[in-house]
Amino acid sequence: MTSAKKKAKKAAPDSAPLSELLRLPLGKVSLADLDPGATPGYPGKGKDDAPKLTADLGPQLSDLQEMLFAAGRTDPETAPRVLVVLQGMDTSGKGGVIRHAIGMVDPQGIDLTSFKAPTPEERRHNYLWRIRKALPTAGKIGIFDRSQYEDVLVVRVENLVGEEVWSKRYEEINKFEAGLAANGTRIIKCMLNVSFAEQKARLAQRLEDPTKYWKYNPADVDARDKWPAYMKAYEAALEKCNTEAAPWYVIPADRKWYRNWAVAELLRETLAGMGLNWPPAEFDIAVEKRRVAAS
Amino acid sequence: MTSAKKKAKKAAPDSAPLSELLRLPLGKVSLADLDPGATPGYPGKGKDDAPKLTADLGPQLSDLQEMLFAAGRTDPETAPRVLVVLQGMDTSGKGGVIRHAIGMVDPQGIDLTSFKAPTPEERRHNYLWRIRKALPTAGKIGIFDRSQYEDVLVVRVENLVGEEVWSKRYEEINKFEAGLAANGTRIIKCMLNVSFAEQKARLAQRLEDPTKYWKYNPADVDARDKWPAYMKAYEAALEKCNTEAAPWYVIPADRKWYRNWAVAELLRETLAGMGLNWPPAEFDIAVEKRRVAAS
Numbered sequence: 001m002t003s004a005k006k007k008a009k010k011a012a013p014d015s016a017p018l019s020e021l022l023r024l025p026l027g028k029v030s031l032a033d034l035d036p037g038a039t040p041g042y043p044g045k046g047k048d049d050a051p052k053l054t055a056d057l058g059p060q061l062s063d064l065q066e067m068l069f070a071a072g073r074t075d076p077e078t079a080p081r082v083l084v085v086l087q088g089m090d091t092s093g094k095g096g097v098i099r100h101a102i103g104m105v106d107p108q109g110i111d112l113t114s115f116k117a118p119t120p121e122e123r124r125h126n127y128l129w130r131i132r133k134a135l136p137t138a139g140k141i142g143i144f145d146r147s148q149y150e151d152v153l154v155v156r157v158e159n160l161v162g163e164e165v166w167s168k169r170y171e172e173i174n175k176f177e178a179g180l181a182a183n184g185t186r187i188i189k190c191m192l193n194v195s196f197a198e199q200k201a202r203l204a205q206r207l208e209d210p211t212k213y214w215k216y217n218p219a220d221v222d223a224r225d226k227w228p229a230y231m232k233a234y235e236a237a238l239e240k241c242n243t244e245a246a247p248w249y250v251i252p253a254d255r256k257w258y259r260n261w262a263v264a265e266l267l268r269e270t271l272a273g274m275g276l277n278w279p280p281a282e283f284d285i286a287v288e289k290r291r292v293a294a295s
Numbered sequence: 296m297t298s299a300k301k302k303a304k305k306a307a308p309d310s311a312p313l314s315e316l317l318r319l320p321l322g323k324v325s326l327a328d329l330d331p332g333a334t335p336g337y338p339g340k341g342k343d344d345a346p347k348l349t350a351d352l353g354p355q356l357s358d359l360q361e362m363l364f365a366a367g368r369t370d371p372e373t374a375p376r377v378l379v380v381l382q383g384m385d386t387s388g389k390g391g392v393i394r395h396a397i398g399m400v401d402p403q404g405i406d407l408t409s410f411k412a413p414t415p416e417e418r419r420h421n422y423l424w425r426i427r428k429a430l431p432t433a434g435k436i437g438i439f440d441r442s443q444y445e446d447v448l449v450v451r452v453e454n455l456v457g458e459e460v461w462s463k464r465y466e467e468i469n470k471f472e473a474g475l476a477a478n479g480t481r482i483i484k485c486m487l488n489v490s491f492a493e494q495k496a497r498l499a500q501r502l503e504d505p506t507k508y509w510k511y512n513p514a515d516v517d518a519r520d521k522w523p524a525y526m527k528a529y530e531a532a533l534e535k536c537n538t539e540a541a542p543w544y545v546i547p548a549d550r551k552w553y554r555n556w557a558v559a560e561l562l563r564e565t566l567a568g569m570g571l572n573w574p575p576a577e578f579d580i581a582v583e584k585r586r587v588a589a590s
Binding site: 016029066070073095098102103106107110112114142145162163200203204207210211214216217218221224225278279280281282283285288289291292293294 | 329361362365368369388393394397398401402405407409438469495498499502505506508509510516519520532552573574575576577580583584585586587588
């Protein structure tokens with residue numbers, strides 16, 4: 001057990017909300033101290049009960065999402081919205097989380113955007129331009145598969161812009177996210193923390209399974225050479241952009257079943273904490289009952 | 296049993312693919328002859344086994360969708376795509392189908408668009424402009440919650456443009472859809488056929504349940520007064536735009552459990568009939584295994 005996990009256990013027992021257990025503490029971040037194989041807060045015994053425990057979150061997730069959606073319909077200007085940011089190294093499971101955790105939610109309530117290398121049009125704009133365009137509307141749950149953080153991760157590691165440019169972005173991102181939060185967006189930033197060894201095992205698996213060849217990209221192996229640089233860039237992003245308005249959660253991601261359960265539970269807790277209610281009728285119920293009966 | 300259902304039974308026994316059973320025959324369409332309470336092709340006993348029978352489609356749907364998605368990644372220009380068009384009167388269950396049938400598919404594979412009354416910007420363009428913008432990209436399953444057909448349905452019934460305008464649209468839509476099909480889009484147009492009586496029951500239910508008030512719109516009762524005009528407009532759209540390239544399926548929609556199962560099964564059959572395969576490796580597998588092992 002790493003010292004960070006010991007500290008987390010001390011500060012918050014397993015009965016604490018998962019959002020407390022996985023919340024990255026403010027201050028210096030050392031990814032080496034965060035165990036990618038941990039399973040904090042997991043209520044089951046292990047892998048075998050994970051499908052059921054995850055599926056059991058479905059009905060409550062579904063109700064809460066529909067309540068959020070209803071608020072958006074009733075009040076399209078000021079209803080709250082949620083933004084889940086998913087970041088992590090290749091094979092950390094951003095896609096798996098979307099498939100298995102986000103997939104439990106009604107697709108009508110989800111605004112999903114997968115950010116790839118920027119297009120020529122996106123390059124002509126500030127890096128936040130495409131992010132703004134993809135923000136969830138009232139009542140929706142936005143999912144960012146990669147995000148503005150790529151502009152201080154791959155962009156930093158690959159020297160796509162100079163340090164004088166990327167070094168200012170942490171504060172820009174903080175301001176941007178604070179603005180979103182002030183306007184009613186609950187932001188949940190998840191770093192899927194996979195280990196160097198587990199990434200190797202997953203890449204090797206893809207080469208053993210013809211149904212997974214399409215997921216394999218030879219460039220992923222090149223990126224492994226830069227693992228320390230990526231970890232440094234992640235630590236900077238986690239440390240400098242860990243705010244009350246937009247907190248970071250580090251999700252241990254070596255166990256897929258834990259990772260999927262954890263993101264689903266984090267989303268459920270967030271929605272449950274928003275004080276959502278079914279909107280009241282905006283019409284005279286008795287009158288409408290008579291109208292329907294007569295129709 | 297209506298004469299139309301009798302005919303369907305004769306032409307195609309229940310063991311036939313659902314796509315044959317629900318395929319609207321070419322020629323004159325009379326919605327009065329199509330039973331909204333029917334359950335053609337349903338393999339179970341009734342409502343009770345529907346959740347399991349529908350869920351059982353999940354794994355195959357999921358695999359097929361991933362294969363389609365993989366094709367889109369490998370060949371982003373020419374890979375096939377699928378477009379599911381959902382049309383139906385209020386309460387017919389477009390939303391329910393998306394939640395319960397489409398919701399079984401990985402959200403990463405879905406391009407969902409809900410078409411509302413056109414925005415000022417959309418009004419400045421041809422009615423197909425917003426449709427083109429929402430078409431699924433390679434490897435994706437596009438879902439249209441309402442569609443280009445609104446421009447020959449509500450637009451016709453409410454006289455939003457003159458007959459000289461809407462009457463030309465059937466042929467325009469046929470050409471448009473034929474072009475999509477020629478470029479690799481499999482089009483599945485579903486008319487969710489709910490009865491006048493069942494719509495009334497569903498509207499009344501919404502007024503009995505505070506979690507459903509937000510779904511109730513007093514204008515839906517006004518639209519019931521125009522039911523015959525809507526049926527006539529639907530019959531015209533079904534009849535004039537029922538092509539080999541973009542066939543119409545009429546889904547009996549008085550039983551929600553049948554409707555959800557039927558759309559899921561129709562999508563499964565369509566995907567299964569596309570001859571999808573996992574893309575071959577585009578790299579030297581042995582070389583990559585060595586690279587991963589050494590990384």
